[in-house]
Amino acid sequence: MNISIRYFASLRDRMGRADDALELDGDSATVSEVWAKVTDGQSIPDSTLISVNMEYTDADAVLKDGDELAFFPPVTGG
């Protein structure tokens, strides 16, 4: 299945890129598994926010084909 990933703000700077397109075997994966995949096995840093298809979720959320996953630091708008 295919997952698109977006990184924002300081997290994008740390990743060195704004997005990833991932092709995974099988038909489900958790957010944590995808993060480990794109960071060579690291765990998600504290205070990182996660969204799937533009709704907040957590690291245990299960992804499906075509999902847009995003990682970003605490928001500072307003």
Added chain:
Amino acid sequence: MNISIRYFASLRDRMGRADDALELDGDSATVSEVWAKVTDGQSIPDSTLISVNMEYTDADAVLKDGDELAFFPPVTGG
């Protein structure tokens, strides 16, 4: 002693005038006494607001020479 009196809004309409200048014998009088004087002995209608020298007060307040007394209905600004 001399007291000036002002009436506002619906109360002015009821009094038929916007102000009175009163010369009283003695050197003190209460607000109630002054009201009785300008209305031929009536008592102050419920919910009437009273100020002396532009500060809120009540019917028992004692007036002195030169005071500006005012009577008016509930305020409706803002």
Added chain:
Amino acid sequence: MKVIVQQESFSPGQVIQEFQDALPRGKHGGVVSFVGTMRDFNDGEDVVSMTLEHYPGMTEKHIEQVCAEAAERWDIVDCLVVHRYGEMFPNDAIVLVAVWSAHRANAFDACRFIINYLKARAPFWKCETTTTGEKRWVEHNSKDPKAEVSDLEGVK
């Protein structure tokens, strides 16, 4: 702190901007404002105009007292109140209360306090002219005086 009681109509946004441009830079993070507007009906009848009477001197004094009390209770940078008197028409701004502060919670609390106490204390009286030409004094600011009181208590 600035309190203006004036007959002329005013543009709330413009007045806020001009006041803000004169504030010391960088001290406030935001401004909370309340603008009260004249409605075109009241008690089921169309209102074509309204005349606001006030008590010159006492009105300014009491609005200033309310602002000073707000500045004592909350940490604010500055506040501005503009209130009209005289004749006005539907959709005219009647009153503006604007409060600048470093933290927005203080600006919200202080702005709400000022408009609530201004309405309770500042000597203004509304007289409406309806489409039939009848002039009538507005007797209370709210159809639900209890709601006003509880709102006042909420900020004490």
Added chain:
Amino acid sequence: MKVIVQQESFSPGQVIQEFQDALPRGKHGGVVSFVGTMRDFNDGEDVVSMTLEHYPGMTEKHIEQVCAEAAERWDIVDCLVVHRYGEMFPNDAIVLVAVWSAHRANAFDACRFIINYLKARAPFWKCETTTTGEKRWVEHNSKDPKAEVSDLEGVK
């Protein structure tokens, strides 16, 4: 209900007036607004400009959710949110939240709720450029996160 996320600068007073002119007449008695402004210093250093990054689509969606939640909790006539992204300079308006209602208590509560939850949920990130040319991400909106949280709880 209108939510605008735009790059262009805007004049809060003008935007409020235009929106208000299009509202059904006579239904609201007033408008409460919050305008957040860019400061020219932060953490003791002068800031010459700021760039706000956002997540197009998600940002609008979450501000709209917050507005819809406010409209469910409080009886309001309408609300308007404008939030900038991109590069901005000291004294620029960053965000405007305006709420119209028949009774001002509802407008105060709803406006405060919207700005608090917008700040907590809407995906925006501030990056400041200081006078030395250094660019740095703002890590938290407030120096006192506890104050933010208690303010959020206050409106629940």
